[in-house]
Amino acid sequence: MPPRTLLITNDFPPRRGGIETFCYELARRMPGAEGGGVVVYTSCTDGLEEAERDFDRRQPFPVVRDSSHMLLPTRRVAHRAAGLLERYGCERVLIGSAAPLGLLAGGLRDAGARRIIAMSHGHEVWWARVPGARLALRRIGEKVDVLTYLGDFTRDEIGRALRSTDRERMARLTPGVDPRAFTAGGDGTPVREKYGLGDGPVILCACRLVPRKGVDTLIRAMSWVRRWLPDARLVVVGQGPDERRLRELAAWTGVSDEVVFAGSHGHDEMPSFYAAANVFAMPCRTRKAGLEAEGLGIVYLEAAASGLPALVGSSGGAPDTVRHGETGFVVDGREPRSVANKLHRLLSAPDQAQAMGQRGREMVAKEWTWDLTAQRLEELFRAA
Structure with missing residues (x-):
């Protein structure tokens, strides 16, 4: 024993x-x-x-x-x-x-x-x-x-x-990550049908809804993304004290129809959300004079294992989860226009995004299980 x-x-x-x-x-x-x-x-x-x-x-x-x-x-x-x-x-x-x-x-x-x-x-x-x-x-x-x-x-x-x-x-x-649970090529149809996402590009963010995670930056970025890709949608999975403010921000910026708040879901439900998405993004940022920073971010690894390119905020240890320019991009979580540009770059070039996602999955299988x-x-x- x-x-x-x-x-x-x-x-x-x-x-x-x-x-x-x-x-x-x-x-x-x-x-x-x-x-x-x-x-x-x-x-x-x-x-x-x-x-x-x-x-x-x-x-x-x-x-x-x-x-x-x-x-x-x-x-x-x-x-x-x-x-x-x-x-x-x-x-x-x-x-x-x-x-x-x-x-x-x-x-x-x-x-x-x-x-x-x-x-x-x-x-x-x-x-x-x-x-x-x-x-x-x-x-x-x-x-x-x-x-x-x-x-x-x-x-x-x-x-x-x-x-x-x-x-x-x-x-x-x-x-x-368990690469057997989070895998590329899963069936995202149930999630797309449940939330009315259609066949358009989907950006996924999964996190606790607190200011550090940068969901507000994603919502502001959608103002530009929808001009370039009108059928693009942002799906936010999670709950938290910032939810009301984020919903109000989506309404104020005129992107309520493009942003889906899916609520909290169990860990075993998440592979279906990754399978429904084309890109994962959580542009976290450091707050409170450096006292509040991202430690790492398991969700970035789950996204990579699921074959998705990731936009990772430049906070704390979060950049360790991505190879910038190879499996995704490190972004400034305070710059909505810059985040929008990176999202547009990935969503408008699906072959490039898919190649990044494949490299991300290979990285996870080798280094992050x-x-x-x-x-x-x-x-x-x-x-x-």
Whole structure:
């Protein structure tokens, strides 16, 4: 029996999001997961209680839900995490988001954890820049065995908060894609029919609707795109606090008929949306004086695996997901006209777009799969 691992995270299905996908895909690929080789300690979500119970029952490993809606490094949570470590005989700990749950590391070490890895996803960047939070991040770096990063951007930003010896123990761990689930040539007809998209070109954006993602830039860009390609449509998948403003912006700019707000959809539904699209675009941008930046962006990888060229915003680590000019383009998420020009370039040259998409799929299959990520994580656990 391989060593058991305790995964502690606030981000776990059936909640939807990139970090949730990251944690789940790693959990189910851990050695011995089918026989309970991993135990998940996570929070509950208001309104999803029934869905959580159903999801948890279907997993081959134990999922322990806390009564709170957010795990924090409190004495109570630390005590329960230590109890789970002992109860299930876990020797290893994976902390789903380094900040703030990495502050549990010291107590878990005292409880018997032999190897502790804390994953960063990008929000730790602002921790590294804010004085009080910076000290907490420094402490996390001291207590864990490995603090992971997504790419050069997150490594450099987070590393500034750490001691030099702790920076040396940082390691890259990126998300991935299952190329068998996200594949080129899927059937997008049901999505096109449901939303009345017809046979025209479709631009897809999938994200949480918050200002950083740049959906407003896409809506403004549609003012130009529709002049060149009147039958083009923008499909926005996701929900969030910015939705009302975005709908009002679409009406104000006169593109309500060209923009479809499709709402939130499960991860298993997304391949059909990619199959219905010709281009993927999420022109994310850095905000709040650098405190709010994109860590990476799993959706860009899913789009590439689905054979779509991608427009990627020049924020944080997002550009790592595209080879500029080969699999898509890096764009300024504050420049609607520039984004529109790139969209027009791709939509008006389908052969070029298809070639870019094929290169993107080849890139993902070689460098960005969940199996490679799980293998890398296991290497980090065994490197003690």
